[in-house]
Amino acid sequence: MxxxxxxxxxxxxxxxxxxxxxxxxxxxxxxCHPHGEKSLGVPQxxxxxxxxxxxxxxxxxxxxxxxxxxxxxxxxxxxxxxxxxxxxxxxxxxxxxxxxxxxxxxxxxxxxxxxxxxxxxxxxxxxxxxxxxxxxxxxxxxxxxxxxxxxxxxxxxxxxxxxxxxxxxxxxxxxxxxxxxxxxxxxxxxxxxxxxxxxxxxxxxxxxxxxxxxxxxxxxxxxxxKWKHPFDRYQTRKQESFSRDQRTALRIPMMQQKEMHRFLYDQEASCTVLQIEYSGTALLLLVLPDPGKMQQVEAALQPETLRRWSQRFLPSLLDLHLPRFxxxxxxxxxxxxxxxxxxxxxxxxxxxxxxxxxxxxxxxxxxxxxxxxMNEKGTEASAASGLLSQPVPLNMTSVPHTHAHFNRPFLLLLWEVTTQSLLFLGKVVNPAAV
Missing domain, CATH: 3.30.497.10 (Antithrombin, subunit I, domain 2)
Incomplete structure (x- = not known):
């Protein structure tokens, strides 16, 4: 530098x-809308x-x-x-x-x-x-x-x-x-x-x-x-631990919900990937590396990795903990x-x-x-998305992971679905930073 x-x-x-x-x-x-059918990379x-x-x-x-x-x-x-x-x-x-x-x-x-x-x-x-x-x-x-x-x-x-x-x-x-x-x-x-x-x-x-x-x-x-199913602000825990690194832990508000989300665990990249849908033509990917694996996940960030994820998502009832930041x-x-x-x-x-x-x-x-x-607020959308998701392959089994706790640094990728365009890309290391 x-x-x-x-x-x-x-x-x-x-x-x-x-x-x-x-x-x-x-x-x-x-x-987000956890039961939606939008999917990144799916053809019309x-x-x-x-x-x-x-x-x-x-x-x-x-x-x-x-x-x-x-x-x-x-x-x-x-x-x-x-x-x-x-x-x-x-x-x-x-x-x-x-x-x-x-x-x-x-x-x-x-x-x-x-x-x-x-x-x-x-x-x-x-x-x-x-x-x-x-x-x-x-x-x-x-x-x-x-x-x-x-x-x-x-x-x-x-x-x-x-x-x-x-x-x-x-x-x-x-x-x-x-x-x-x-x-x-x-x-x-x-x-x-x-x-x-x-x-x-x-x-x-x-x-x-x-x-x-x-x-x-x-x-x-x-x-x-807005999310179609907002987080309940009364379930937000005000002082949850977030491990910024191996030496530093922060106390931050942590939102919680149990909902159906499209979700996968990538063993090759050592990360959990969560797809959250908005009402309207947008969706958010959250990528949570395994502890100590952030650099490995960053090295694996390639267009073919994103395409592989889009083909492997499966709906799962998820116990989700996500920072409000x-x-x-x-x-x-x-x-x-x-x-x-x-x-x-x-x-x-x-x-x-x-x-x-x-x-x-x-x-x-x-x-x-x-x-x-990012916070808990949201209202119910009045119409469904017109974009259909890719059917789940018949030979895929249910995802065993049902817990996603974003209590350490993670990546976010926000997409506009109609155009398949990446609007925002980022990494949250310190949710308390302004």
Whole structure:
């Protein structure tokens, strides 16, 4: 980490702050439907596939998942505590940025995200993000999900109209004029927008910047869903033990319930995996490593592992103990992204003149802030999900484990089911951290 920080510091000394990307998001899960039939990775029935062509978001969602797992593993090496970020937010804002780059730089950014541009040309990648963002933003009475992009451009700039049109058409990005010579006022303007769009859950998300800033590219995501069968708050134990590590135990509120959940134990990865459904088209995976096996589970986090889990879940009456927690995480990702292949974005010779005409600017800050609040609250949903689960194989036997006690660090993966997109990925090491 030391060498990475020093490299970033040298870069900032050599080149002024010109362009910042800010990603702010908030995750507010409330609770789940334990008898539902949604399942990750399950195809639509054949009759449905014959009636409708495959949506274009399927051209980007597998790559977003791969990118998320790569970034998570890098963060796990660098960050000792809680981890939380939104793969959809970060990948979409980086893809949007590539629109303002010439062809070779756009190729570098998209390939660094993991796209095979021979199989999926850049134009199809952008159309895939357009389809994904449009679908996620569709109104739903059961699921509150907002994704948005904004550009704050210095009022003295004359941005390229072609870029502004493409950014609005493909990513729904709105452009605002800003006075960066008054850094304090502009910072309040941007932070107020994030606070408003996330209902006050993400505040003061923008680091300080100076009058040499010319553009801020902003993304926010807000998610809120309710469990059909909420935890009974009167059964929550206020002072349960949570072993943060072998030496430290915390006293935290622990929610409890006995319900049917889709559940498995992965002997190969040494972990328990629980699938909890929300009302609406979302589900949550909670991964509980065996004691001392967190690094082994993290190493096993691969797309094929997720697919294997989705095929092996079985319904089981589960005695579930789950922490009630509220955590947040902030990162300056310009120190992390180069380690997974996105270093060209911070190269002094990177050309983003497609955004700002004759000006040649580089990215010097990628700020990312996320928050999650999980508690007992919830209301009964009025309609069932239209997505069918994969039938349980006839040769599968019942799962012998009936107890899941999340009293040590665990992983969370929150999915939107229709698009098969990974909205949030994180690790809870300290449920008491704010």
């Amino acid at each position: 030391a060498s990475t920080v020093s490299l970033a510091c040298r870069t900032r000394m050599m080149w002024p702050v010109w362009l910042w990307l800010l990603v702010a998001e908030v995750l507010l899960p409330i609770h 029935p054949a009759s449905h596939q014959l009636l409708e062509p495959a949506p274009t978001y399927h051209k980007v969602t597998p790559t977003i998942t791969n990118f998320a797992l790569r970034l998570y593993k890098q963060l796990a090496e660098e960050v000792p505590g809680n981890i939380l970020f939104s793969p959809v937010s970060l990948s979409s804002i980086l893809a949007l940025l590539s629109l303002g780059a010439p062809a070779d730089t756009q190729i570098q950014i998209l390939e660094s995200l993991g796209f095979n541009l021979t199989e999926t040309p850049a134009a199809d990648v952008h159309r895939g993000f357009q389809s994904l963002l449009h679908t996620l933003d569709l109104p739903s009475p059961k699921l509150e999900l907002k994704v948005g992009h904004s550009l704050f451009l210095d009022r003295q700039l004359k941005p390229q109209q072609r870029f502004l049109d493409s950014a609005k058409e493909l990513y729904g990005a709105l452009a605002f004029s800003a006075n960066f010579t008054d850094a304090a006022a502009t910072g309040r303007q941007i932070n107020d927008l994030v606070k408003k769009q996330t209902y006050g859950q993400v505040v003061d998300s923008l680091p300080e910047f100076g009058p040499d800033t010319v553009m801020v590219l902003l993304n926010y995501i807000f998610f809120k869903a 509220s955590i947040s995480a902030s990162y300056n990702l310009e120190e992390i992204l180069p380690l997974i292949g996105l270093g060209n974005m911070f190269d002094m010779e990177t050309d983003l003149s497609g955004i700002m005409g004759q000006l040649n600017r580089t990215v010097s800050r990628v700020s990312h802030k996320a928050a999650v609040d």
